Amino acid sequence: MTVNWLDAGWPIVRIRDIGRLHGGGTPSRKRPEYFQGIIPWITGQDIPETHVAEISTARDYVTEEAVQESATRVVPAGAVLVTTRVSVGKTAVAGCDICFSQDVTAILIHSPAIALPAYVAHFLRSRKEALLQKNQGSTISGITRDSLALEQIPLPPLSEQQRIVEILREAEEIRRLRVEAEDKTSQLIPAVFHALFSPGKMAPFRTAKVSTLCDLVRGSSPRPQGDPLFYGPGVPRLMVQDLTRDGWFVAAQTDSLTELGATKSRSMKAGEVVMAVSGAPGLAAILRTDCCVHDGFVGFRDLDSRLRPIFFVAWLQQQRMRSEREAVGAVFRNLATPQIREWRVPVPPLGLQERFESVVSSIRELDSSSAPILTSKLHAQLISSLSAHAFSAQLTADWRQANLDRLTIEARERDAALKEAGAALFRPHRLIAEEVEELLEVRADGIYAELNREQRYLFQQISGMAGGVPYVRYFSAQQLSDYLKEEPLHRNPQAIEAHLAVFAARGIVILVSREQQTEDTGEFVYGNTYRLPLKDYEPHQGEDREPRFGDNYRLNELGRLANRLRRNLT
Numbered sequence: 001m002t003v004n005w006l007d008a009g010w011p012i013v014r015i016r017d018i019g020r021l022h023g024g025g026t027p028s029r030k031r032p033e034y035f036q037g038i039i040p041w042i043t044g045q046d047i048p049e050t051h052v053a054e055i056s057t058a059r060d061y062v063t064e065e066a067v068q069e070s071a072t073r074v075v076p077a078g079a080v081l082v083t084t085r086v087s088v089g090k091t092a093v094a095g096c097d098i099c100f101s102q103d104v105t106a107i108l109i110h111s112p113a114i115a116l117p118a119y120v121a122h123f124l125r126s127r128k129e130a131l132l133q134k135n136q137g138s139t140i141s142g143i144t145r146d147s148l149a150l151e152q153i154p155l156p157p158l159s160e161q162q163r164i165v166e167i168l169r170e171a172e173e174i175r176r177l178r179v180e181a182e183d184k185t186s187q188l189i190p191a192v193f194h195a196l197f198s199p200g201k202m203a204p205f206r207t208a209k210v211s212t213l214c215d216l217v218r219g220s221s222p223r224p225q226g227d228p229l230f231y232g233p234g235v236p237r238l239m240v241q242d243l244t245r246d247g248w249f250v251a252a253q254t255d256s257l258t259e260l261g262a263t264k265s266r267s268m269k270a271g272e273v274v275m276a277v278s279g280a281p282g283l284a285a286i287l288r289t290d291c292c293v294h295d296g297f298v299g300f301r302d303l304d305s306r307l308r309p310i311f312f313v314a315w316l317q318q319q320r321m322r323s324e325r326e327a328v329g330a331v332f333r334n335l336a337t338p339q340i341r342e343w344r345v346p347v348p349p350l351g352l353q354e355r356f357e358s359v360v361s362s363i364r365e366l367d368s369s370s371a372p373i374l375t376s377k378l379h380a381q382l383i384s385s386l387s388a389h390a391f392s393a394q395l396t397a398d399w400r401q402a403n404l405d406r407l408t409i410e411a412r413e414r415d416a417a418l419k420e421a422g423a424a425l426f427r428p429h430r431l432i433a434e435e436v437e438e439l440l441e442v443r444a445d446g447i448y449a450e451l452n453r454e455q456r457y458l459f460q461q462i463s464g465m466a467g468g469v470p471y472v473r474y475f476s477a478q479q480l481s482d483y484l485k486e487e488p489l490h491r492n493p494q495a496i497e498a499h500l501a502v503f504a505a506r507g508i509v510i511l512v513s514r515e516q517q518t519e520d521t522g523e524f525v526y527g528n529t530y531r532l533p534l535k536d537y538e539p540h541q542g543e544d545r546e547p548r549f550g551d552n553y554r555l556n557e558l559g560r561l562a563n564r565l566r567r568n569l570t
Contacts, residue, residue, distance in 0.1 A: 011418070012152050015120075015148060015149050015151045015152075016149035018107075018114050018120070018418075018421070019110055020107070021107055022075065022108065024071065024102050024103070024104050025070045026070065026071075026072065027041070027062055027070040028070065033065075035063075036063065037061050037063030038063075039062050039066075039067065039097065039098070040056070040057060040058035040061055040098045041072065041098075041099050042060075042081075042098060042099075042101070043100070043101040044087050044104060047081060047087075047091070047104070048090065051169075051172040052168075053092045053093075054092065054094075054095040056098075067099055072099045072101065073106075075098060075099070075108060076094065076097055076108075077097065079108050079117070080092075080106065080107040080117050081094060081098075081106055082107065082121075082124055083103055083104055084104065084142055084144070084145065085103040086103050088131050088142060089125065089131045090128075091122070093117045093121050094106070105148055111421065113414055114417045114418060115153075115158075116158060116161045116162060120153065124151070127151065155414060155418075156407075157406075157407040159410055160407060163396050188363055189314065189360055190318070190321070192359050192360070196355070202348070205346040205349075206346075208345055209341065209344055210342070210343045213304040213306075214301060214302055215301040216299070216341055217298065217299045217301055218266070218337050219238075219266045219293035221294060222257065227261075231255075231256075231258065231261055234256055234258045234259050234261070235257045235258070235259065235262040235267075235291070235292055236252035236289065236291040237265065237293070238250065238252040238268075238274065238292065238293045239296075240294065242254055244285075248364070249285060249288050250274070250285035250287060250288065251287070252289070252292075255294075257292055266292060267292050268287055268301070269287070270287050270289050271286060272286070272287050272301055273285070273286055273300040273303060273309050273313055273316075274298070275297065275298055275300070275335075275340075276296055276297055277337070277340075283317075284312075284316035286310070298335075298340060307353070308356075310357040310360050311353040314360070447506040447508055448506075457486070462480065462509070466531065473531065473532070474514065474529045475531070476528065477500055480493070481493040484496075497528075507533070509530045509531065509532060509533075510530065510551065512530065512531060514526065514529045534551045
């Protein structure tokens with residue numbers, strides 16, 4: 001999802017502007033004594049895929065000598081850790097002094113006033129897809145530290161960074177609990193199957209070949225592949241990627257065939273059992289709906305009434321787990337149809353199968369009721385969407401309004417720290433810390449106290465059109481009437497002129513008589529134009545403008561001189 005940082009109005013800097021980047025290394029494995037120390041040493045495998053973790057422990061601990069005699073380095077607690085080789089884009093925060101391999105890059109943030117480590121880690125994790133697109137290397141994928149250093153990051157004030165982190169952490173925790181629940185469910189059903197149908201308990205049961213228990217058919221795909229006559233909207237086609245890890249029930253979601261294409265494929269009915277023979281060989285499930293099946297499947301049609309589909313799928317899954325255990329260190333081969341025909345399936349009493357089916361149904365019902373629609377895959381997509389909104393300021397808009405004073409102070413401190421670090425700031429709007437209050441609300445005190453609602457709206461629009469720059473912008477009632485889009489001031493210069501007269505009398509705007517050329521005759525005449533009062537201006541570093549005292553200074557000075565004159569006269 002595209003992140004629209006421009007809507008946030010936060011300054012945008014590069015990663016290299018907020019901190020120093022350091023690479024890691026691996027102490028020599030030929031020196032086993034190097035790995036008998038107390039300093040945690042991590043690789044990319046120690047950084048979780050699912051969330052931003054705080055890492056304080058490791059699988060390996062190294063000595064001071066190992067650090068001194070290798071490319072690894074120790075970074076302090078608070079360092080941001082990013083995988084930049086192999087599994088690119090995983091992030092974490094160091095919870096203690098830690099060192100790391102060449103798969104990881106550490107970012108040491110210049111100042112605590114600039115950014116929270118957790119915020120930087122969450123932001124870079126949200127940019128995982130963008131980082132993956134920058135992968136380099138033919139054998140080991142990765143991105144260079146220079147490439148990571150050039151990544152841009154929006155920087156809200158610290159309190160808003162913390163608020164964003166809290167929202168994303170809560171979402172990640174919900175996802176973690178969901179994944180744990182799914183894992184427990186996936187372990188529970190095989191455990192129940194083993195309790196009821198362990199090999200010892202299966203021994204007394206009669207067995208039968210698959211070929212005698214069903215009509216075994218192989219899926220098929222129309223040829224040529226991709227022909228629009230065969231491939232297109234119409235009849236759903238089951239693909240291997242539609243299968244979930246726990247199996248059980250499946251529906252065609254990723255592909256479809258035309259009506260003509262369906263006649264050249266293999267169709268299956270809802271409630272029938274299918275099993276992948278390539279891609280994920282041995283993974284079985286029950287069809288939720290009628291569909292065609294890809295040639296990476298076999299289908300078990302007209303299953304013998306002595307077998308319940310749930311029991312049969314569970315038995316197939318057990319076969320797969322057994323084959324995977326036996327295939328350790330080897331490639332698990334695709335399954336051939338003749339091979340599957342010869343498999344011998346136990347046929348327990350129907351009552352026992354139905355008991356197992358009832359338990360499975362209860363487990364699945366309990367699992368689905370805990371989170372009816374949020375599968376782990378969908379939850380991951382929601383977190384991705386949540387991150388995109390978080391880093392475009394949409395999630396914290398209301399909170400920002402309620403915490404304006406604190407954010408304004410923190411923004412000044414952040415800008416000062418960035419300036420001290422020599423950061424090059426890019427501001428997508430004219431927002432700077434001193435202007436936050438002005439942009440978010442119209443003042444209601446002093447000379448603004450008696451303004452009505454329409455006048456407040458007009459002044460807000462004038463500030464947006466003519467303010468925010470260290471020089472004069474003139475405007476007229478006619479120009480404003482063309483600029484405004486809302487009634488009743490749109491194309492109503494007379495009403496605007498009346499409001500401007502009130503503004504000028506209160507000192508909110510300054511009336512200026514300027515020479516203008518008429519459109520019809522071309523002659524030069526003097527007419528009323530206006531400008532906002534100039535503020536004191538102090539040039540930023542690198543600007544060649546001169547400092548300037550604003551109109552408020554001049555007015556205060558005139559007041560001081562007038563008071564002095566009165567005292568002299570009396």
